[in-house]
Amino acid sequence: MTQRFGIKYPVQKDSRQGFFQASEDLKSVAKSNLLSLLHTDKGERLMHPDMGCDLRKMLFDPFTPTLKTRIKENIIGQVNKWLDYISIDEIVSTESSDGHGIKVRIKFSLKNLGDESDILETIIE
Numbered sequence: 657m658t659q660r661f662g663i664k665y666p667v668q669k670d671s672r673q674g675f676f677q678a679s680e681d682l683k684s685v686a687k688s689n690l691l692s693l694l695h696t697d698k699g700e701r702l703m704h705p706d707m708g709c710d711l712r713k714m715l716f717d718p719f720t721p722t723l724k725t726r727i728k729e730n731i732i733g734q735v736n737k738w739l740d741y742i743s744i745d746e747i748v749s750t751e752s753s754d755g756h757g758i759k760v761r762i763k764f765s766l767k768n769l770g771d772e773s774d775i776l777e778t779i780i781e
């Protein structure tokens with residue numbers, strides 16, 4: 657039987673292995689946790705009101721170099737606080753192709769494992 661580490665995000669039903677799909681390696685867990693953090697706004701998480709990147713709150717701001725800097729600083733600050741086992745190598749934010757969202761691409765690796773970097777891409781709408 658394959659070892660399971662945690663529930664994948666976004667949460668999806670898995671009738672074969674239990675109630676929800678689970679991550680099968682530590683990098684998948686980290687990717688799910690990072691994705692969850694990006695899609696969380698401050699005040700959403702019970703008992704952790706300061707957890708979240710607040711990216712949805714930036715959707716209606718003009719997409720300028722200043723906004724890109726704010727996005728990068730928010731993500732780095734939240735990852736350092738809540739997911740300190742993740743090392744951020746690069747963050748690139750652009751407008752989504754339809755102009756109605758923010759596309760975020762993060763190159764990251766796991767600290768203390770000496771593994772290769774991975775890429776996470778998501779769109780905040």
